[in-house]
Amino acid sequence: MSRTTLEQEQAELGEGRRDDDSRRWRRSLTIDATLLIGVATVAFVLGNERVVESVLSNAQALTIVLGAVGLVLIAFTALELRKSASLFQEYSEARRDLKDAFQKIDERRARDERFVGRDRGEASDA
Amino acid sequence: LIVRLLTEAEIRRLPRLRLLAYRTQLRDYEDAKRAEVTSLDDEVLRLRDEAQRVWGDVGVDGAILFGGLVLSPVSGPGGVVMVGIGLYRLTNHTMKAAFGARDALQAAVARVKAVKRLLDEADWRLALIESLLP
Numbered sequence: 001m002s003r004t005t006l007e008q009e010q011a012e013l014g015e016g017r018r019d020d021d022s023r024r025w026r027r028s029l030t031i032d033a034t035l036l037i038g039v040a041t042v043a044f045v046l047g048n049e050r051v052v053e054s055v056l057s058n059a060q061a062l063t064i065v066l067g068a069v070g071l072v073l074i075a076f077t078a079l080e081l082r083k084s085a086s087l088f089q090e091y092s093e094a095r096r097d098l099k100d101a102f103q104k105i106d107e108r109r110a111r112d113e114r115f116v117g118r119d120r121g122e123a124s125d126a
Numbered sequence: 127l128i129v130r131l132l133t134e135a136e137i138r139r140l141p142r143l144r145l146l147a148y149r150t151q152l153r154d155y156e157d158a159k160r161a162e163v164t165s166l167d168d169e170v171l172r173l174r175d176e177a178q179r180v181w182g183d184v185g186v187d188g189a190i191l192f193g194g195l196v197l198s199p200v201s202g203p204g205g206v207v208m209v210g211i212g213l214y215r216l217t218n219h220t221m222k223a224a225f226g227a228r229d230a231l232q233a234a235v236a237r238v239k240a241v242k243r244l245l246d247e248a249d250w251r252l253a254l255i256e257s258l259l260p
Contacts, residue, residue, distance in 0.1 A: 023229055031221065059202025063194055066209040070191040070216055077184050077220045080228060084177050087231040091170055094238040098163060101245045105156055108252065 129155045131247055137254055149255045152248045159241050170234050173227045180219050180227075187216040 129151045132140075140148060190212035198205030 027229075059206050060198045063198035063202070063205040063209050066206070066213055067191055067195045070187070070209065070213050073213070073216045073220050074184060074188055074191075077180070077216070080220070081177055081181060081184075084173075084227045084231055087228065087235060088170070088174055088177075091231065091235050091238060094235055094242065095163075095167070098238060098242050098245070101242060101249070102160060104249065105245070108256070109153070112256070 129248075131251065134254060137251060138258065142259070145255055145258060149252060149259075152252055152255075156245060156248055159245060163238060163241055166234050166237060170231065173230055173234075176222070177227050180222055183219045184216065187212050187219060190215065 132148070137145070137148070191209055194205045194207075194209030194212055196205075197208055
């Protein structure tokens with residue numbers, strides 16, 4: 001049987017945490033870039049009189065376009081939330097397995113305690 | 127808490143006192159993992175509440191967008207502003223749903239599965255120790 005240590009397992013968990021950190025970093029970079037593009041667009045639009053006039057004269061069309069973008073975003077969000085729901089399900093199943101493992105641990109410990117109690121009882125009788 | 131996983135042969139060679147000490151170490155490890163999972167449960171419950179809140183918020187955002195579309199024939203600029211507000215709120219909630227909860231949940235699932243594997247490793251060793259102790 002190969003010799004493994006829990007240290008190695010813990011190192012693997014550490015790598016997982018590092019992955020989480022880099023994912024978080026990428027996410028904040030994406031949000032920053034989106035905000036920067038948004039601010040630049042707003043500045044351009046507000047700074048350009050012709051663009052403002054054009055927007056005001058075609059407000060209804062713009063509303064419809066923005067509304068369509070909103071609908072796409074709603075669909076995307078719903079999809080993401082459904083993925084999260086399936087992950088909750090997966091977590092619950094994994095947790096149920098773990099609950100069985102904890103129950104087994106408790107039973108084993110209770111058995112050990114009984115043995116210790118019996119040994120002590122025999123010793124005091126003697 | 128760092129515990130070395132001994133092989134079956136190594137465990138069988140351990141003297142009684144070392145065997146008892148090793149059993150205590152493994153039990154402490156099990157307790158540490160149980161505490162880790164409990165805190166993970168709290169985090170997952172928080173994420174679930176947050177996801178439910180996002181569902182509600184997205185409903186409100188949809189209503190604002192719809193309001194903007196209805197308002198648009200009456201007042202064009204008013205409709206644009208309302209739809210803009212709806213889109214701004216929606217973007218925030220989409221970001222939360224897409225990047226917030228999902229990543230954390232994936233990490234939590236992986237962690238729970240890893241803990242199960244580690245507990246299985248500790249389990250058969252403890253059973254062996256139990257059989258070796260008189």
